[in-house]
Amino acid sequence: MSNEKQKGNNANVVLGAVRVRMMDYMVHFKTDAHTLEFEVYPVQDWEHLPTGKKGFSYIDKENEPDDREIFEEGKCLKKFEGSFCWRGVWEGRLYFTDEEYWGEEISEMSELYNNHIVTWCKDFIKKREPSNYYDE
DSSP: OOOOOOOTTOEEEETTEEEEEETTEEEEEEOSSSSEEEEEEEEEEEEETTTTEEEEEEEBSSSTTOEESSOOTTTBOOOEEEEEEESSSEEEEEEESOSOOOHHHHHHHHHHIIIIIHHHHHHHHHHHOTTSOOOO
């Protein structure tokens, strides 16, 4: 998977898995089932000054604020995970991975979920299943 910086709703797709850069997070979606599942990882942008190369890194789970240029399951800091689907109504669930959050984090995670993840999921589901009737 390329480590090139992604903006907006650009996505990398690999066998039912989609990685989308949203705000200061990389959201990993599993799209190969009726219910979409997602995991949210904070990332840090960087620029290598001598070469001008830009990219991003995941945050090391054990040694914050150290970073990891390559994603490794279980070694990168995960803020929350969840699922989203259409079952006659839109249904989303969130699961938080930490016991404690800063107040500012809650506001940012709420914006990320409500304004970006939900929108992405609805668009994906509507394109995947265009014959359904979606009540907003």
